[in-house]
Amino acid sequence: MNSLNILKDNKQKLSYLYLFLSILGAILPMMANFDFAIEYGNSFDIKNFISLANANPAAQSISRDLLVGATAVFIWIVNESKKLNIKNMWVVYIGTFLIAFAFSAPFFLFLRERRIIEIEKK
Numbered sequence: 069m070n071s072l073n074i075l076k077d078n079k080q081k082l083s084y085l086y087l088f089l090s091i092l093g094a095i096l097p098m099m100a101n102f103d104f105a106i107e108y109g110n111s112f113d114i115k116n117f118i119s120l121a122n123a124n125p126a127a128q129s130i131s132r133d134l135l136v137g138a139t140a141v142f143i144w145i146v147n148e149s150k151k152l153n154i155k156n157m158w159v160v161y162i163g164t165f166l167i168a169f170a171f172s173a174p175f176f177l178f179l180r181e182r183r184i185i186e187i188e189k190k
Contacts, residue, residue: 079181079184079185079188080185082181083177083178083181083182083185084178086174086175086177086178086181087174087175087178089174089177090171090172090174090175090177090178091171092170093167093168093169093170093171093172093173093174093175094163094167094168094170094171096170097167097168097170097171098167098168104117104120134169138164138169138173141169141173142164142169145160145172145173145176148176148180149176149179149180152180152183152184152187153183154176154179154180154183155179155183156179157176157179159172159175160172160175160176160179163175
């Protein structure tokens with residue numbers, strides 16, 4: 069519990085933790101996507117991808133969980149970014165659909181923490 073308090077008190081470290089998670093959130097899904105493309109053809113067949121993402125109850129559960137959770141968080145991201153006037157949000161918006169939500173959500177949190185640091189310095 070004390071380690072969480074350390075991060076709370078040090079927004080700089082917390083922001084870089086979010087950046088690190090963002091990098092992992094880009095690399096790990098992309099590795100799986102490349103494996104998918106190699107295994108199922110040289111292109112990324114979205115219909116087959118969605119079919120496989122719903123191939124069994126476990127996959128359906130994860131897919132539906134991500135769809136609902138990511139949609140709710142994305143709505144919050146849009147609203148929060150406007151409230152705080154966060155710059156470079158285009159990276160988050162495009163990254164959500166072209167890279168992965170696992171990239172864009174922590175990247176948004178990185179940008180948000182940096183913006184809060186900036187606001188608090190004023």
